[in-house]
Amino acid sequence: MVIKHLRKWLVSGLLSFSAVTAVQAQTFVFTAIPDEDETKLVERFRGVADYLSEQLDVDVRYIPVKSYAAAVSAFRNNQVQLAWFGGLSGVQARRLVPGSEAIAQGVEDEAFVTYFIANTSTEIEPAGSLADLEDNLRGKTFTFGSKGSTSGRLMPEFHLRDTFGEAPESVFSRVGFSGNHTRTLRLVEAGTYEVGALNFQVWEKELADGNIDTDAVQVIWKTPAYPDYQWTIRGDVNERFGEGFKDKVTKALLELDDPALLESFPRSGFIPASNDDYEPIRKTAENIGILD
Amino acid sequence: MFSYPTVRASFIFLAIALGGLLVADIAITTANPWQDLGRFFLGVATPNFFSTEGLMTALLRTVAFAFVGVTIGSLAGFLLALGYRFLPVRIFCAFIRSIHELFWALIFLQFFGFHPLTGVLAIAIPYSGIFAKVYSEIFEESDPEPGRLLPPGTGSVSAFLYARIPDCWEQIRTYTSYRLECGLRSSAILGFVGLPTLGFYLESSFSQGMYSDAGAMLILFYILIATLPLWVRPKLLPFYILAAPFFLGDGFPIVWGNVERFFTEDIIPAPLRDGEGLAGLSAWFGDVMVTEALPGIWNTIVLTQIALVATGIISLLAFPLISNHFGGPVRRTSGHVLLVIARSTPEYILAYILLQLWGPSMLPAVVALALHNGGIIGHLIGRQTNTIQLRPDSPTGFTRYSWELVPRVYRSFLAFLFYRWEIIMRETAILGILGIYTLGFYVDSAIQNIRFDRAMVLILITALLNIGVDALGRYIRRKLALQTMQTC
Numbered sequence: 001m002v003i004k005h006l007r008k009w010l011v012s013g014l015l016s017f018s019a020v021t022a023v024q025a026q027t028f029v030f031t032a033i034p035d036e037d038e039t040k041l042v043e044r045f046r047g048v049a050d051y052l053s054e055q056l057d058v059d060v061r062y063i064p065v066k067s068y069a070a071a072v073s074a075f076r077n078n079q080v081q082l083a084w085f086g087g088l089s090g091v092q093a094r095r096l097v098p099g100s101e102a103i104a105q106g107v108e109d110e111a112f113v114t115y116f117i118a119n120t121s122t123e124i125e126p127a128g129s130l131a132d133l134e135d136n137l138r139g140k141t142f143t144f145g146s147k148g149s150t151s152g153r154l155m156p157e158f159h160l161r162d163t164f165g166e167a168p169e170s171v172f173s174r175v176g177f178s179g180n181h182t183r184t185l186r187l188v189e190a191g192t193y194e195v196g197a198l199n200f201q202v203w204e205k206e207l208a209d210g211n212i213d214t215d216a217v218q219v220i221w222k223t224p225a226y227p228d229y230q231w232t233i234r235g236d237v238n239e240r241f242g243e244g245f246k247d248k249v250t251k252a253l254l255e256l257d258d259p260a261l262l263e264s265f266p267r268s269g270f271i272p273a274s275n276d277d278y279e280p281i282r283k284t285a286e287n288i289g290i291l292d
Numbered sequence: 293m294f295s296y297p298t299v300r301a302s303f304i305f306l307a308i309a310l311g312g313l314l315v316a317d318i319a320i321t322t323a324n325p326w327q328d329l330g331r332f333f334l335g336v337a338t339p340n341f342f343s344t345e346g347l348m349t350a351l352l353r354t355v356a357f358a359f360v361g362v363t364i365g366s367l368a369g370f371l372l373a374l375g376y377r378f379l380p381v382r383i384f385c386a387f388i389r390s391i392h393e394l395f396w397a398l399i400f401l402q403f404f405g406f407h408p409l410t411g412v413l414a415i416a417i418p419y420s421g422i423f424a425k426v427y428s429e430i431f432e433e434s435d436p437e438p439g440r441l442l443p444p445g446t447g448s449v450s451a452f453l454y455a456r457i458p459d460c461w462e463q464i465r466t467y468t469s470y471r472l473e474c475g476l477r478s479s480a481i482l483g484f485v486g487l488p489t490l491g492f493y494l495e496s497s498f499s500q501g502m503y504s505d506a507g508a509m510l511i512l513f514y515i516l517i518a519t520l521p522l523w524v525r526p527k528l529l530p531f532y533i534l535a536a537p538f539f540l541g542d543g544f545p546i547v548w549g550n551v552e553r554f555f556t557e558d559i560i561p562a563p564l565r566d567g568e569g570l571a572g573l574s575a576w577f578g579d580v581m582v583t584e585a586l587p588g589i590w591n592t593i594v595l596t597q598i599a600l601v602a603t604g605i606i607s608l609l610a611f612p613l614i615s616n617h618f619g620g621p622v623r624r625t626s627g628h629v630l631l632v633i634a635r636s637t638p639e640y641i642l643a644y645i646l647l648q649l650w651g652p653s654m655l656p657a658v659v660a661l662a663l664h665n666g667g668i669i670g671h672l673i674g675r676q677t678n679t680i681q682l683r684p685d686s687p688t689g690f691t692r693y694s695w696e697l698v699p700r701v702y703r704s705f706l707a708f709l710f711y712r713w714e715i716i717m718r719e720t721a722i723l724g725i726l727g728i729y730t731l732g733f734y735v736d737s738a739i740q741n742i743r744f745d746r747a748m749v750l751i752l753i754t755a756l757l758n759i760g761v762d763a764l765g766r767y768i769r770r771k772l773a774l775q776t777m778q779t780c
Contacts, residue, residue: 029544038496063406066486066495069740070401079405079544092742141321147740174321176652176727183499192322192651290741292562 068148087150099235106267112228156197309601321651335503358475359536361415369423376428389421408540606666634667
């Protein structure tokens with residue numbers, strides 16, 4: 001047993017050595033914003049890499065990154081050619097890379113929603129409008145997800161400012177950035193923060209998987225719908241990978257129907273998208289000053 | 293008692309820290325902090341060494357980045373030390389070392405991306421500034437006598453090599469190998485921003501509550517550092533240095549257009565880029581100052597001052613653990629182990645762990661900084677007390693501690709503490725990346741919003757603040773006539 005593990009170690013060490021010499025110039029590389037636990041992301045996107053590699057007939061590699069901005073930078077610097085972005089990171093990326101295009105989004109991403117959740121010890125009852133919660137929310141502690149997240153930061157901050165006419169820092173006694181949606185859920189569940197805002201898909205999936213203690217945390221408000229995640233590709237991929245490559249990638253993504261893979265996103269399928277679909281996100285980001 | 297300047301200075305700093313506590317955000321916000329802490333220790337006690345296939349690779353990369361970064365840093369630092377008497381060189385060195393490794397990494401990530409050069413330069417650049425300073429101090433303190441005995445007309449290069457270097461060699465060697473240990477710590481934390489070192493996996497395991505995996509990584513890291521003297525041998529060094537570059541990983545090719553773009557567009561303040569002229573620039577700068585820089589500076593200073601005094605207290609409490617004047621060999625050995633763990637764990641990792649366990653506030657940062665730095669100073673002071681000979685009839689226990697030992701080591705204790713002041717501040721700023729509202733928080737926010745112009749302004753402000761504290765620390769050490777010594 002131990003010997004086997006030791007061998008695995010040694011092999012991985014040697015592989016890391018040989019990898020230096022074998023730089024593959026024509027690998028199609030993609031990344032994704034780290035919006036959930038890393039193990040889940042790696043599992044999900046390795047599946048996507050295998051699928052795309054089969055469909056496109058080129059080497060496809062997924063690289064994990066540590067922040068939303070790192071995903072945008074890697075895309076901008078042409079170290080990745082395709083990315084699974086959130087609404088905001090996609091808008092940022094496409095602004096920085098002229099010619100890049102949103103090519104596909106999840107069925108659910110046309111009308112995405114943010115859930116505001118609260119630890120039950122706060123005794124905040126679910127409400128139909130955010131304004132009704134004002135007395136309950138004031139002075140509580142609150143966490144966003146990542147600073148660059150659409151569902152975890154942009155939209156909740158927009159609605160907070162829109163409803164209360166103040167910055168979140170003056171509504172709540174403490175405002176934090178948990179880093180990702182899974183962590184927001186865990187922090188509010190544990191009571192580290194009393195209230196939080198997260199991606200509804202993450203909530204629904206964790207709920208369905210039985211990973212949420214519903215006695216400790218509940219949804220108190222749902223935002224109106226907005227467009228969110230999408231696959232964005234650089235404009236210059238055809239020059240590098242051959243004529244029609246962009247269309248091939250788009251087609252492969254739209255035809256992805258492996259239930260296990262889709263379930264891991266979780267999306268029921270992918271549908272066409274365009275840059276214009278994300279105009280509302282751009283305007284909101286400019287409105288609250290995240291985008292110049 | 294108050295007639296002693298050292299005592300007065302101590303009480304002034306204590307008062308500032310107490311004042312800081314009144315305005316600081318100190319709280320434990322998690323519902324079950326001790327339960328989580330218990331789970332963490334359970335994880336360390338039941339380490340899982342075989343969780344990630346990448347662990348061995350990450351360890352190898354951590355060592356490789358440290359070796360390459362420290363080697364380049366020491367060579368460049370040596371060259372800079374030769375010109376250290378020139379003011380521009382001194383200013384340049386002060387500037388590059390005032391920017392933390394993680395900030396350098398965040399900058400290089402924007403244009404080199406995930407290329408090994410990002411990690412190598414992030415270590416090499418600040419380290420060369422530190423090496424330059426310390427090497428030049430070592431040269432200055434060397435005995436001038438051998439140089440005077442050389443025959444007239446001896447070339448300056450020969451004089452330097454034959455009369456200066458031999459006298460300093462031992463100190464240079466000790467300090468450089470000490471920096472290698474620091475390099476391993478720096479290299480490990482670079483993983484937190486995405487480089488393929490240990491921090492990368494540590495962050496993942498921790499954030500998902502996989503404490504046994506995280507515990508295994510921490511243990512491997514301690515073993516790596518504790519065994520340094522065993523595997524870093526002078527004869528093996530050339531081999532390591534030549535081999536290290538091949539173990540940095542492949543990363544992605546550098547696109548030079550990105551480098552140009554970063555310097556000619558990204559970091560140019562937005563109003564200048566958009567042609568709004570000076571009026572636009574001053575409005576922009578005012579906005580950065582009021583909404584980001586000033587709150588960041590305030591929190592950075594408050595946290596630094598509290599952490600400085602907490603470090604002092606921990607050091608004074610910790611040094612008896614390894615002092616020959618107290619306890620038996622068993623207690624001293626466990627004391628050594630405790631202090632090795634405290635000082636081998638980078639502040640950043642300690643703060644990260646405590647933040648996960650206690651929730652966000654300045655408290656985890658204060659405790660992390662105090663434990664790490666207190667561990668270092670406690671170790672140095674403890675060793676110093678071992679050279680003190682007490683009278684056979686000297687008192688024992690607390691009286692020995694407070695009347696015999698503390699007064700004897702107090703001056704060097706203060707010297708170490710003021711020496712580390714700047715280091716504590718540099719770390720304090722960086723801890724903002726973890727969500728404490730110091731300057732690092734605003735730098736990270738600017739980068740997350742792809743506003744590198746703002747990020748650069750804030751990094752420059754952080755650098756100036758560090759340079760200021762460094763100068764103030766030196767002024768106080770001179771004023772109190774405290775001798776300086778080189779530490780990490």
